[in-house]
Each structure stands twice: as C-alpha cells, then as structure tokens.
Ligand SMILES: Nc1nc2c(ncn2[C@@H]2O[C@H](COP(=O)(O)OP(=O)(O)OP(=O)(O)O)[C@@H](O)[C@H]2O)c(=O)[nH]1
C-alpha cells in the first residue's frame with residue numbers, strides 16, 4: 091500500500107502482471123488470451139478492474155501465486171505476461 | 181447457526197412435477213459447487229459414505245451416488261459431483277457434472293433438485309456459479325460451507341437477505357464439524373419448491389455475472405473474512421526460494437527412512453502372528469492335501485504379502501497428510517518448471533503424486549487436465565511412479581541383499597537409500613518418457629497452467645484414520661481375492677501331475693514346466709524358473725510375486741524352515757536382484773491399470789502401446805543391469 095501514489099500512472103506505460111514485484115498490487119486492464127481461456131481466468135476472479143497482488147512463487151520466480159478476490163491462484167510467467175495491468179507506480 | 185435457515189419456505193411454493201415428487205425415495209439430488217468447496221465432505225456427512233476428501237481442487241472426478249437418510253425410513257439419492265467453475269465444461273471431470281445435471285449421464289436420472297455448495301470464505305467469487313445453477317430452474321438449496329472458518333476469520337453473511345436475493349433458501353453449515361445440517365435434511369425431506377425467479381445476469385458475460393455476484397453479496401451484507409494468516413506464514417517458509425526445496429528434500433528422505441525403520445517392528449509383529457497362527461491351524465488339521473494347500477499354499481503365499489500392511493499404511497499416512505494439509509498444491513507449483521521442461525504442466529504433477537499410492541486413481545485424476553494430449557501423456561507415464569504395490573517387492577529384495585548399514589550417519593540408511601534410488605529411477609523414466617511423447621506423437625501447444633492454492637488446513641485424525649482403515653481393507657481384500665486366487669491356482673499347478681499320490685517336486689509340476697519354458701528368455705537377466713513363475717503371476721498385480729515365491733518356497737520341503745529372504749538369496753545373485761528390482765521399477769505388471777487406461781482412452785490402442793513400451797524397457801534395462809553388475813562383482 092506504500093506505493094499508493096496520487097500521481098496517475100503514465101497512460102502509455104503498460105505493465106503486465108509478470109512485471110509486478112512480490113507484494114505489489116495492480117489493477118487488471120485486459121486479458122490478451124484466447125477467449126475460452128480468458129473466460130476461465132475471469133471465472134477465477136481475474137476480471138478487468140479487479141485488484142491483483144503478486145505473492146510468493148516457486149523457486150526461480152515461475153510460476154507465481156497471485157492474490158485476487160480473496161483466493162490465491164498460480165499462473166506461469168508466460169500467462170501472466172498476457173494480463174495487462176495498471177500499477178500504482180508512476 | 182439455525183437463524184441461517186431462511187428464505188422462501190419450500191412448502192409455500194408450487195411443487196415441481198417430475199419423476200421425483202411422486203415417490204420421494206426415488207428423488208435424485210445433485211451436489212454442485214466449485215472445486216474444493218466441501219461437497220464431498222457434505223456428501224459423506226449426509227450419506228455416511230467415504231468419498232475421498234482432500235484439500236486441493238479436483239479431488240472428485242467421477243459421479244458417486246449415495247442414499248441420504250432424511251428421517252425415519254425415507255431416503256433420497258444424493259449425487260456427489262466433480263467441482264466446476266461454470267456450467268460449460270472444459271475438462272473431462274467438468275463434463276461429468278455437466279452431463280449429470282442435464283440428465284445425459286447413463287444410469288442417473290436427471291436430478292430433481294440441487295444442493296449448490298459454495299465456500300463461504302470466498303463467497304463473492306463462488307456466487308458467480310449461482311447464476312447458471314439457479315437459471316436451471318430446479319429446486320435449489322444454497323449451502324454456504326466452511327462456516328467455522330468464516331467465523332474464525334471474522335467474516336459474516338446474512339443468510340435471510342441472501343436467500344431473498346437468490347430466490348432460494350440458504351443454509352450456512354460446517355460440513356467438517358457437522359453443524360447446520362438440520363436445514364439441509366429439512367430441505368431434502370420437504371417438497372421441493374422451485375426457486376422464485378430473480379433477475380439473473382446474462383450467463384455468457386462473465387464480468388456481468390461477477391457484478392451481479394458482487395451486488396448480491398453486498399445486499400446480503402457479506403463481509404469477506406480476513407486473509408488466512410497461517411497460510412501466508414506457512415507459504416513464506418514452504419515457498420521460500422531456498423528453504424522451500426530444502427524442506428521438500430528433508431521430508432522425502434524422512435519418509436523413506438521411516439517407511440523402512442518405523443515399520444519394521446510392526447512388520448515383525450505381523451509376521452510373527454502369521455507364523456504362529458499358521459502353526460496353530462496346521463496342528464488342528466490332519467496331514468492331507470488340504471492341509472498342504474492351506475499351510476504351504478495359502479498361508480505362506482497370502483501371509484508373505486500381508487506382512488507389508490504396516491509399511492503400506494505408513495506410506496498412506498504420509499500421502500494423506502500431504503493431501504489434507506494443502507501442501508500438495510504447493511508441491512505441484514514447485515514441480516511445474518520441471519514438468520514444463522518435459523512438455524507437461526504442474527497440473528499433471530497432482531495425478532503423478534497420487535500414483536505413488538496407486539496408478540488407478542491417478543489415471544482417473546488426469547481428468548482434470550484440459551489438454552487431451554497432455555492427459556494421455558500423463559496417463560502413460562503414471563505407472564512409472566512407484567506405486568504401493570511395488571513396496572513389498574522392493575522391501576523384500578532389498579532386505580535380502582543389502583546389509584542394514586547407515587549411509588548418511590543416522591539420517592539415511594543404506595536400505596532406505598536403495599529404496600529412494602528406485603523411486604528416483606521410476607520418476608526419471610516417467611520424465612524421459614513424457615519428453616519423448618510430448619516431442620513426437622503427443623506434441624501439442626503448451627496449455628496454460630492455472631492452479632488454485634487452497635488454504636492450509638489441519639489434517640484431522642479422523643479423516644486420516646478413516647483413510648487408513650479403508651486402505652487396510654482394500655489391501656486385505658486384494659490379499660483375500662487376487663492374491664489368494666493366484667496362490668490357490670499356483671498351488672494346484674504346482675501339485676500336479678501327482679506321482680504315486682504325492683505332489684511332484686515343483687520342478688516337475690505344471691507350474692515348474694511353465695517356469696522352465698520362460699527360463700531361456702529370462703536367464704540373461706539373471707532370473708531362474710522360480711522367479712519366472714513369479715513374473716508371470718505378477719502380471720495380475722505386482723505384489724503377487726511375493727506371494728508366489730512364498731508359496732513356492734513354502735512347498736519346497738527343504739526350505740521350509742528358512743525365511744523368504746534366505747530362500748531368495750539362494751536363487752538370485754546380487755546382480756540378479758538388482759535386475760529384478762529394475763524390472764519391477766519399469767514393467768507394467770498390473771491388470772487394473774491396463775483396464776483403467778483402456779476405459780479412459782476409449783480403446784485398446786494406448787494400453788497396448790503402454791504395456792509393450794514398459795515391458796520392453798523393463799526387459800532391456802534389467803538385462804543391462806544384470807550384465808553390468810555381474811561383470812563388476
Ligand atoms: N474448516 C472446514 N473445512 C472443511 C469443511 N468442509 C470441507 N472442509 C475441508 O475442505 C477441503 C475440501 O473438501 P472436499 O469435500 O474434498 O471438497 P470438494 O468440494 O468435494 O472438492 P472437489 O472434489 O475437489 O471438487 C478438505 O480439506 C476438507 O477437510 C468445513 O465445513 N470446515
């Protein structure tokens with residue numbers, strides 16, 4: 091929460107979920123994955139507009155656990171890079 | 181929790197016409213909910229059955245029907261189903277739920293009502309499933325489980341308000357503790373009322389569904405529970421970059437050491453009991469062929485397998501703790517990278533881990549894998565994982581040929597290390613095979629890996645205890661059927677043709693002739709005809725070889741006083757013993773596995789390929805091992 095800044099993030103800087111540092115939070119903007127798989131992710135709570143936090147990972151940083159909506163869900167890096175987020179960093 | 185029984189009382193609602201309402205005892209009620217919500221726990225509570233319950237998503241992969249008593253003699257048929265996130269199936273297990281719900285599953289009539297099981301600690305997300313389920317228009321009771329956990333973590337929900345929002349009655353229960361179940365029984369025994377139609381979102385639109393769920397949740401004054409502190413603390417250790425893998429290793433080594441040393445006294449006790457009771461029965465019977473059958477055939481054959489019961493229970497104890505605590509999902513996470521290298525994903529790791537108990541449920545568990553080719557590859561490699569039926573074979577041979585010496589101080593003994601090595605080569609064979617399959621006939625695009633991490637939970641003494649009891653029953657039943665059957669058959673084949681009314685020396689019997697006929701084939705592996713008979717009988721199930729050797733040595737009069745281990749030392753060289761171990765590590769000696777692979781892949785193609793491949797690999801590796809070791813020594 092310390093990273094909460096009042097400056098708006100730069101509108102053109104797009105991060106992916108995979109860029110989050112452990113403990114960092116971001117808001118999901120859109121999922122760039124095939125329709126049916128994107129639906130499954132949404133059913134698990136990865137909905138545009140929801141806040142996602144990066145948590146622990148397997149040794150080596152991949153896959154990583156993400157906290158969303160009170161649950162913890164592990165994604166591989168290759169999937170996380172397809173989830174575009176808005177971070178609270180400036 | 182009784183204040184939580186609320187919502188439209190079923191009695192005031194129109195009764196649905198259907199096959200059910202005519203005869204309440206024929207009514208079918210389906211249990212639907214997201215994975216790991218507690219459906220099977222509830223099912224077990226209501227039916228008294230023992231469906232497998234464990235703390236990771238995707239435990240139940242098949243429908244299971246059970247009768248729930250609802251007061252007096254009345255019963256309803258409950259159907260426990262695999263967990264689903266929505267009603268469009270993506271995997272085979274989800275398809276089962278889908279088919280049962282729509283009445284498409286052969287043998288199960290379309291359900292008359294639904295118990296919608298949602299985890300109250302993740303209600304905002306789980307409520308999304310309420311939209312499609314209520315949309316079916318079937319009488320529905322919404323059950324919010326894990327009430328104890330919700331309360332402990334300071335969450336709250338107003339069931340009456342929720343019931344109003346959903347147009348269906350709501351019950352808050354703790355299936356694990358058996359609290360709040362009266363409401364469920366009441367629902368099951370009452371006339372089912374259809375849900376009051378409420379405004380439901382367009383199902384195809386997930387964000388809308390989510391908004392709807394959010395709105396319903398806040399109307400019901402849902403307060404999400406605080407994050408599970410202990411889960412976070414434990415994860416900071418188990419998923420620590422250095423500590424995590426280290427703990428994993430220590431646990432594995434400890435398990436092997438305990439299986440060897442911890443089980444030994446219990447195994448000695450069982451062995452003693454079998455020997456004493458065998459003597460006792462022998463003294464009661466007059467000397468006759470029947471006595472010979474009973475003592476030499478049945479008692480030494482079946483007994484030599486039953487001895488391993490304590491060891492197998494110990495293994496299941498460890499697997500149970502792993503599964504019930506929630507660590508299994510973390511292990512799958514840690515293993516994902518390795519699995520990715522061979523073209524599979526972390527999800528395949530869960531069936532593979534359960535294959536350490538037995539390949540059959542493991543092959544069923546592959547239903548949770550989305551990609552068909554990944555699923556088949558996982559099925560094909562699962563029997564390489566060291567199942568519990570190999571344990572008796574390994575233990576017997578290792579104990580007969582390796583001294584009980586410490587290897588790494590008191591931490592790891594030589595015998596436990598040899599056992600560990602066998603588990604490792606099985607795993608390596610699986611990994612290499614997966615690699616070959618995934619880069620040739622089963623090549624496919626990489627499927628994304630998504631795995632929900634359940635919170636850690638204490639494994640309860642009761643749930644683990646019940647599992648062990650069930651396991652012991654399965655083991656003893658197998659000993660009493662498959663092993664007994666093979667043993668009796670073997671005794672008959674070994675007793676004929678009679679010579680002057682006497683059983684011939686085994687070498688000259690039918691069994692001996694069969695063993696001799698395969699001897700040329702297995703001699704290069706260092707096995708003689710007796711081991712040959714064992715290899716043939718163990719096609720039924722691996723541990724049968726132990727029973728078979730028990731019978732053969734039991735019938736050979738000169739070795740009567742020796743134990744199985746000593747007798748074995750005379751028949752196998754050290755190199756032969758190594759070859760036999762390796763043969764068993766790779767060979768697919770199990771009819772049940774062949775049958776389940778056939779069923780799950782829908783044909784003979786894959787089981788035939790698998791059997792040929794594994795047998796070939798076993799033969800070649802055992803041959804190489806024998807030739808190398810016998811030259812070294
Ligand atoms: N604290 C608590 N734990 C529960 C309760 N009900 C179930 N559990 C635990 O939740 C975990 C999952 O339970 P299951 O009954 O296997 O869940 P399921 O919905 O059948 O799961 P799948 O078959 O994988 O879909 C197990 O570890 C249970 O012990 C409950 O009321 N309270």
Ligand SMILES: [Mg+2]
Nearest residue numbers: 219220239240
């Ligand atoms: Mg279940």
